[in-house]
Amino acid sequence: MNQRIYFDNAATTPLDATVLEAMMPYLTEKFGNPSSIYSYGRESRLAIENARKSVAKILNAHPAEIFFTSGGTESSNTAICAAVRDLGCKHIITSPVEHHATLHTVENLYHRGEAALSYVKMLPDGHIDMEDLEQLLASCEEKSVVTLMHANNEIGNMMDIHAVGELCKKYNAIFHSDTVQTVGHFPFDLRNTPVHFITGAGHKFHGPKGVGILYINENVKIKPFIQGGGQERNMRAGTENLYGVVGFAKALEMATENYEKDSAHIRELKSYMMEELKKHIKGVSFNGDPLGRSLYTVVSASFPKTEKSEMILFNLDINNICASGGSACTSGADAGSHVIRAINNNPNQVTVRFSFSKQNTKEEIDMVVSKLKEMI
């Protein structure tokens, strides 16, 4: 059996050994409940508060603005529902290419009659139409919440978070951005970014699964999404995911420390993959804006549809190559990707997302491209 090649890092990344090492004491001897008042508990509480301080410092936020959650989905659910239920937003503006964590939340609020719902127009290169966004904001008499992702997990397009934030400010709208694909991959300066809520998930940057953050700007006050105990300063009940929180902070620290080196390496892999695909596979095209405002981790490639290429994901899997048709939720099933449908509705193509991490190499790309040549 060939060695496995993992090109699906936008779905999840392997846990870094150093991160596991930082987590281990809290999986073993340091098991106290952070809410307990004796020393075991205090030790756990300290670990969580130190993690919060470290995350806040890296994102240039205040520790009181960082809440630990179970990941990107819970963070987006919390923010969007709070904007409608606690902050008086009667109109949601989003895009058709958001992650289902956002799309299903806004659809739910809309179907329950809690808010009106508008989708901003998309440009052919997969970016949002800023003029249309301004028109939507201007035409709405009631307070709006804008929920738009910083980077798209399927095609990699990046939104200008500052430009959208300024527009929201102009129209007094609440702004939530799903930053799950960018926290741990890009520097953030939240003190100087006009955004009310952002989200993060540890498993996207070599941290553990099931832990994330919700940043809530200090100027907005919302009610808890999960009811129960007084954890996370009464904002998110439930005994804390202690080792997860420690792992999240450690992974973010490492990603930040090694950002220049790792991002340069991954950026090179992305452009090499694109060049090699263009060189060896006739009719290949790329979705979104891969050479413009784009994540350096993602390449979304479309191939001409043939009997052979329709089986591409299956054949990649047989060859021990991990890649996705769309987001992890839709990969495998041939339901098609809502993102690809929204920007490039070509039924004569099959699309594969390749996404890289610091652990990938050019040799792996050579192997994958040579296998793709056989498959298409």
Ligand SMILES: Cc1ncc(COP(=O)(O)O)c(C=O)c1O
């Ligand atoms: C853009 C985006 N948003 C939200 C999520 C959901 O994050 P999680 O699986 O940690 O809840 C993901 C991950 O799949 C994602 O890529």
